[in-house]
Amino acid sequence: MSEYIELKNVTYNYPLTKRPSLDSVNCHFEEGKVYGIIGENASGKTTLCNLVRGLIPFFYNGELEGEVLIDGKDVREWDEAELSVKIGYVFQNPFTQISGVKDTVFEEVGIGIENLGMPKEEMIQKIIEVCRLLKIEELIQKNPLELSGGQCQRVSFASIIAMDSKIIVIDEPTSQLDPEGTKDVFEIIQLLKEAHKTIILVEHKVDLIAKYCDEVVVMSKGTVVMQGSTHEVLSSDRLFEYGAPIPQAAILGHRMTEAGKRLDRIPITNEEAVELIRKRGGNEVWQSN
C-alpha cells in the first residue's frame, strides 16, 4: 500500500477549547517521501503532528471527528504502543527529549530499544551503528545532561532512529539550534531520506524545505490549504496570502514578474534562481558588474 497516512475531513478540538485547532483537514502522506509542513504560527502544524503520531486521541483527549487512516486502519483502532513504535517523533526542545535517567549518551541512545526488549548484544551493535551514522561516536561516554542543544538533538534522533520506525515525524527540530546544529540535523534528515523513511517535517526554514522535501503541505488557520510537489507549492504566490514562509529565491522571482522581467518559472532555490536569471538575461546582466 502506498497511501500510508490519510486524513479525511478531520476536525479536532483540544479539551476545553471552543475553536477547533484542526478544521476539516484533508491530506495524505505516501510511503518513502519527505513532506514539509509550513504555515504561520498557530496554524495547527504541531496539532497535525500530534494527530499523525497518535498523541491525539491517546494522549490529548478532546473531540476528534473525521477519519485518520494509518496504513488503512483508523488511528482509534490502533494499539497505542504499536503506533508509538511505528511512528517516531522528534521535536523542538532538545533538552526535554533527553530521558534524564541515563548516565551516558551510549545508554541514552539505547533507551527506546531497551523498551522494545531487544537482546543485549544486538542492542550494543545497533547503538554503535547509529552513533557511527549520526557521527556522535565521540560523545558516547558523555553525560547526556551536559550536552549542547545541537548535540542533544542528534542524540534524540539517534534514540529514535535506533528503534527503526518506518515513519518519522519531526516538529521544528532546528528552531532552538544555531546554524551548525541546523546543518547537522539536515544531514540526519538526508540520511533518513536515503534510508527510504517516510518523513513529516515541520520547519520554518523554508529554504531547507525547498532543498530536502518531495512534497509540501501548507496550513493556515487550522486547515490544509495546499498540498503538492515542493516546486509547485513553494513557487505559488498564494503563500503570501496564507502568511506562510516563502523562499528568498521565490520572492525574487515574484518581484521580477511584478517588474515585468518574468523568469521562465518562479525559482525556489538560489541555485535555480541563478540559472534562470542567467538564461533570461543573457550575458550582459552578468558582465555589467
Next chain:
Amino acid sequence: MDNEKFIDSFRGYQTTGNWLMDLNPLTKLNIALATGFISMLVRDWKFGIVVCVIYFLIAAYVKKLKGFTKSFMAAFVVLGLFTVFVRLISNRGEGNVVFSILGWNWTDVALQKGFDMAFFIVGFAGPIILFFLTTPMKDLTYACEKKGVSATVSYVILVSFKTITELGKSASTILDSQKSRGIETDGNVFVRIKALLPIISPLALSAISYTEEKTIAMDARAFSVTTPHTHLRELKPSAGYEKWLGLFFDLLLVGTVVIKIMGII
C-alpha cells in the same frame, strides 16, 4: 577509558568488585531495614554505640567513610542531640542531678533516656544511609523491574530524583545571577525566601510544561510497549547465599520482636 573498553563494559555485569556493594539492591535494602528496626526495638544507647561502630566499619570497608560520616553526623546532631535536649528538659524531675545549667538540674535518668532516644534514631538512620550510599538509585529500580515493577514506574522514580536535584541546581544558578545583579540573597531566612519567591513560579511553570513534553518524548521511546524490556546495564543475578543472608537478618528481627514482647529487653 577508550570507547572499545567502555562499550565492552556493557557486555558483562556491572560490578564494583566489592561483594558487599555488589549484593542485590533488594537484599541490601532488606538487611538495612531489618538492622534498623532491630536497633530501634532494642533502644539502648550501649547497644546503639556498638551498632554505630559497626556501621562505621562497614562504611570504611566499602570506602564510603567520608560520605557516611557526613550524613551520619548530620542525622546525629540534628535529630539525635535535639531529642537528647528535649528529653533533658522534659525529664528534669527523676534521678540524680548530674549537673545544672541556668538553674536547670539535669539528671542521669534524663541523660540516659535522651541518649537511648538519640541512638534509637541514628540506629535506624545509619543502615538506611549506608544503603543509599552503596546503592545507586538506578540499581534499586533495576532490581525492582526484575521483580516485575514496570519500566514506567521506575522511570518516574528515577527522573523525580534527578529533577529535584536539577531544580535545585537551576534555583541556585538563578539565585547567583540575582546576587550578581545586586539583589540580596544571603542573610536570614526571610531575606532568602524573599529572593526565592520570584523564581519559584517560573520554575514551577517550566516544570509543568517540561512534564508534558517529557511524557511525549518518553512515549516516543516505547515506554508504553508492554513486552518484557531488556537492560543494557545488567546487575549480577543474586547469588544463592544472598537469600539466606537476607533471611538471617529477617529472623534476627523476628527474634528481637519476640524478646521484646516477652519483656526481656
